[in-house]
Structure formats: structure tokens, C-alpha cells
Amino acid sequence: MLRGNISRRTFLKGIGLTGAVVGVRLPPLEAMFNFGGTAYAAEVTTGKVLESPIESRFLLWFNGNGIPERYWIPTEIGPGYTLTPCLAPLAPFRNDIHVISGLDNAAARLPGPGNGHHNSMSALVSGTPFSGRGAGGSSIDQVIAAKIGGESRFRSLQIGVCQESFGESIQRNMSWADRDHPLPPEMIPHKLFDRLFGTKDQGWVNRKRSVLDAVSNDAAQLKSALGKQDRLRLDDYLASIRDMERAIAGLPPHYAQVEEPETGGLPSCKLICWFTPLPLDNLESPPTCSPNARACRDFRG
Numbered sequence: 001m002l003r004g005n006i007s008r009r010t011f012l013k014g015i016g017l018t019g020a021v022v023g024v025r026l027p028p029l030e031a032m033f034n035f036g037g038t039a040y041a042a043e044v045t046t047g048k049v050l051e052s053p054i055e056s057r058f059l060l061w062f063n064g065n066g067i068p069e070r071y072w073i074p075t076e077i078g079p080g081y082t083l084t085p086c087l088a089p090l091a092p093f094r095n096d097i098h099v100i101s102g103l104d105n106a107a108a109r110l111p112g113p114g115n116g117h118h119n120s121m122s123a124l125v126s127g128t129p130f131s132g133r134g135a136g137g138s139s140i141d142q143v144i145a146a147k148i149g150g151e152s153r154f155r156s157l158q159i160g161v162c163q164e165s166f167g168e169s170i171q172r173n174m175s176w177a178d179r180d181h182p183l184p185p186e187m188i189p190h191k192l193f194d195r196l197f198g199t200k201d202q203g204w205v206n207r208k209r210s211v212l213d214a215v216s217n218d219a220a221q222l223k224s225a226l227g228k229q230d231r232l233r234l235d236d237y238l239a240s241i242r243d244m245e246r247a248i249a250g251l252p253p254h255y256a257q258v259e260e261p262e263t264g265g266l267p268s269c270k271l272i273c274w275f276t277p278l279p280l281d282n283l284e285s286p287p288t289c290s291p292n293a294r295a296c297r298d299f300r301g
């Protein structure tokens with residue numbers, strides 16, 4: 001298999017039920033990279049191979065009400081630390097992970113409008129005091145997205161599973177374009193799925209067919225040009241998309257409503273399990289540089 005003979009911008013394309021264009025972006029394949037795997041490569045008509053850097057990605061995951069430090073932060077500082085219970089699943093990647101502790105955020109303690117929740121939320125996401133209506137400035141994910149977003153189809157995606165915020169924007173939104181300018185999260189899985197795969201067909205919403213049906217011919221043609229490892233990787237990636245469709249098909253009927261639905265008694269952990277593959281798959285097949293996920297049931301007395 002030649003390196004660099006498939007563009008990293010390649011999409012599997014097809015036509016949906018109502019004539020809408022469907023696009024499925026590819027995961028990183030060996031055929032997209034140079035021989036060292038250090039950069040994307042694309043062969044041009046002159047016979048020269050041009051290289052472009054691998055994009056950076058930023059994922060912000062918010063888990064409301066915090067985690068006890070003893071479960072999260074190692075007692076040792078530096079390499080060779082003992083993994084805490086929360087970090088244990090990351091053991092295979094420990095050499096690539098930095099756990100940052102000992103931070104302070106003075107903005108959360110500045111006098112001003114709002115209570116401890118308001119002040120802490122604004123300081124957490126933006127490093128600025130609560131304005132009285134929302135965050136006092138751009139959130140960290142938007143600052144980073146402005147730098148690394150480049151030509152991404154979505155510079156950032158906001159995703160959430162929280163249905164309760166007491167009507168307060170500062171508790172509902174993790175992303176802020178600027179002072180008092182929230183970027184609300186998408187909370188309905190099928191709407192996020194359809195946004196990512198570029199179709200408004202009613203058939204996709206109801207999951208009567210797979211979005212993969214529309215791109216099957218394009219996928220088969222591509223596989224014929226791929227090496228063994230790339231074919232396996234593509235198969236696994238497409239299977240993960242189908243798994244997401246099946247999960248969305250199992251949602252309660254009221255999740256198809258336009259208005260934000262109630263959970264119907266579904267536990268938060270189940271909602272999180274349905275939503276999590278969407279931002280993670282988009283780190284692998286990157287139409288976005290800064291996905292933002294909020295997993296929280298907010299504050300309950």
C-alpha cells in the first residue's frame with residue numbers, strides 16, 4: 001500500500017432517502033501518512049509528496065459536583081506515580097498523560113454578583129468572574145479552538161446530557177464565545193448524529209435505515225485500494241457508527257421531540273454512554289478540533 005495516496009480530507013459520500021447528500025469522514029489510515037507516520041502526506045500530479053502536520057485536538061469533559069481528590073490525583077509527583085482508581089483505566093497510556101494538580105483559580109473568589117456556584121463556574125471555564133448573566137469572557141475551549149480550528153468543518157461541538165439547570169445559563173453552558181455569549185450544548189443524540197453526518201432525512205432520524213447504506217458503494221470502492229490493516233480499521237470505524245445508530249434507535253420516543261426531552265427515568269450513566277462515542281469518534285475522524293462534553297445532573301438539594 002502506497003503512503004500518501006489518500007487525502008486526509010476524503011469523505012465517503014452518498015445520497016440519502018430524500019436526495020440529501022450524506023458524508024462520512026474517514027478515520028486516520030496508514031495510507032494518509034508519510035512512512036514515518038509523523039505527518040499527513042498527499043501525492044500531487046508532479047510526483048512530489050507534500051506533507052502537512054497532524055492536527056491537534058482538545059476535549060473538555062465536565063463532570064458536575066467534582067470528584068474527591070483521593071480518587072483522581074496521585075499522591076506522588078512526577079513519573080512513576082501510582083494510578084488512582086479514576087485513572088486506572090488509562091494505565092496503557094500513562095506515559096502520554098500529564099495529571100495536573102495544585103492549581104488555583106483566583107477569579108472564583110473575587111467579589112461580585114452571584115453565589116459560589118455562579119462564580120466558580122465562570123472562573124472554571126473562562127478564568128474570569130461571573131458577570132451577573134454568564135461567563136465573564138471566552139471559555140478555554142473556544143480560545144483553543146480559535147487557534148487550532150483551522151479548516152475543520154466544525155471548529156467546536158458542544159454536547160450535554162444535563163436536563164436541569166434551574167434556568168441559569170452559567171450552570172447550563174460550558175462553552176462561551178465571549179462575555180455573556182453562551183454556546184448551548186446539543187442534548188438530543190439523533191440531532192447530533194444528523195449534524196455530524198450531514199443529512200436531514202426523516203429516515204435517519206427514525207433509524208429505519210443506516211447512514212452507511214448511502215455510502216456503501218463508495219466504501220467498497222475505497223476498500224479495494226486499501227491495505228489489510230487499513231481495511232480492518234475502516235471496518236471497525238464503520239461498525240462503531242452503526243453501533244451508535246442502534247443505541248440512538250433505543251432511545252425513548254420523546255427524544256425525537258423538538259423541545260428538550262425529559263429523561264423518562266433513564267439513569268444519567270445510560271445517557272452518557274449513548275453520547276460519549278460521538279465526540280470520541282470525532283477525535284478519531286476529525287471534523288472538529290474542540291469537542292466539549294458535559295456530563296452532569298446539576299445541583300440537587
